[in-house]
Amino acid sequence: MNNTFTHPLPDADGYFGEYGGSFIPPQLQTILAEISEAYEAIIRDEDFLGELRWLYRHYVGRPSPVFHARRLSQKYGAEIYLKREDVNHTGAHKINHCLGEALLARKMGKTRLIAETGAGQHGVALATAAALLGMECDIFMGEVDMAKEHPNVVRMHILGARVVPVGHGRRTLKEAVDAAFEAYLGDPVNQFYAIGSVVGPHPFPKMVRDFQSIVGNEARQQIQEMTGRLPDHVVACVGGGSNAMGIFSAFLDDETVALHGVEPAGRSLDEPGEHAATLTKGRPGVMHGFKSYMLQDEAGEPEEVYSVASGLDYPAVGPQHSYLKDIGRVRYHTINDAEAIDAFFELSRLEGIIPAIESSHAVAHATRLAAEGGSILVNLSGRGDKDIDFVAENYGARYGLPG
The missing domain is CATH 3.40.50.1100 (Rossmann fold)
Structure with missing residues (x-):
């Protein structure tokens, strides 16, 4: 795996210049600080890197x-x-970070992966990682996208994930993110929110x-x-x-x-x-x-x-x-x-x-x-x-x- 995980940005507070950071409730900030600390530890852990490297080659x-x-x-x-x-x-490329996030979640003792998806590729990739590692998985998806990307919805169901329809607003990706965040806040201790892109509060933009x-x-x-x-x-x-x-x-x-x-x-x-x-x-x-x-x-x-x-x-x-x-x-x-x-x-x-x-x-x-x-x-x-x-x-x- 040609990945050194060494980049000059973001800074310690998760900022790329003026952008990034973490604007979240204090109780969730404690959880994200634990995720950040665990992430910084696992990227120096040869056992973790070796497993990820093996999966990239032989699974992906x-x-x-x-x-x-x-x-x-x-x-x-x-x-x-x-x-x-x-x-x-x-x-798609989504499997690259889904495997990394799922392995990190398992290392932290989480039992359920939770995420949003738009086109369904992140949802399929995370459902795949969850099946591989024996974890539960909830995927939130707007109803418009579920109809549009029906083959991926079927794939997620086959893989054992629970696909949660989101029916408010435009019923697309933004609303799926809103719903996933709300569900995550319900139990951030046992769930791991595997964000599907380089967005969200620190450390997710860096980690993905x-x-x-x-x-x-x-x-x-x-x-x-x-x-x-x-x-x-x-x-x-x-x-x-x-x-x-x-x-x-x-x-x-x-x-x-x-x-x-x-x-x-x-x-x-x-x-x-x-x-x-x-x-x-x-x-x-x-x-x-x-x-x-x-x-x-x-x-x-x-x-x-x-x-x-x-x-x-x-x-x-x-x-x-x-x-x-x-x-x-x-x-x-x-x-x-x-x-x-x-x-x-x-x-x-x-x-x-x-x-x-x-x-x-x-x-x-x-x-x-x-x-x-x-x-x-x-x-x-x-x-x-x-x-x-x-x-x-x-x-x-x-x-x-x-x-």
Whole structure:
């Protein structure tokens, strides 16, 4: 496992510049301090690291490959490479941090894992880790996302998890997070809230980033072995931002490598509630226990958000992304629903790889970026099995699928 768990940020209080921290009730702060202390201990524990390393190799199937997308490259005039997190066990990058969080929970004597999920990939990965380690598991999921990502709901049930429908508000990811936090507060002693991205109060943005950094460490070595050099560009979609921080983390000090985060412009970037482009249209605020950019109304309350990709429709973003935006190290862009679905079908038909709709946002931006030439490394964060029913029903006629 090429993961050293050594990064200069966050500071001891969980801040990336002005972002991050821990804005939670005092009783919960005590619990999170215990989690932070336990995490700092296990990342120096060779038994823990050895078990995680073994699981990554023999259970997840790491290292995931880097693939040269030749036909896509030929069409757009730049060399496009895909970091294939879609071929991991469970079909996405989420298993990387879910195994780490589950092992930590077991080490702390917790008996139940609890989490939110949007697209269902985090829920499936955590249910998988819970089954592997013999732990109970509750997954909170908005009713809209449950209908949209039905195959993943079935997977979670098969794996033995309890999927808890969330029926208030827009019934999507933000509401699932609210419900999971409320359930966690009911018993933080026996439950472990395995947050699904680089969001939440300290230490979760750091911890999830560290577990995901294996993606960037592998990719950095692989692309140099394939091409003899670093890529000119690294591209990843951004909702909460875990897959992006995972791959960006290995390239942050490489000044020759441009980093690109891709947010969902949804149906309209100009209309509140019709997109989830937090870094593009938001401003700093506090939500779900941490400070970051967020989409908010004039009163500072979270705005409703929307994306065709359930895993991206969140009104905040990881605090490290906010910091990287402010210092200019990462450029953040937007792709709308139509562009993402075009990329979904294009990658499927040119390379025989069906991507998750979330990842399709990154693929779409890579094809746009290709006009600048050079080499582009895309984090293909998940596969599209979960999306095929939704895509066929809503877009099938437009792309020639049989009725």
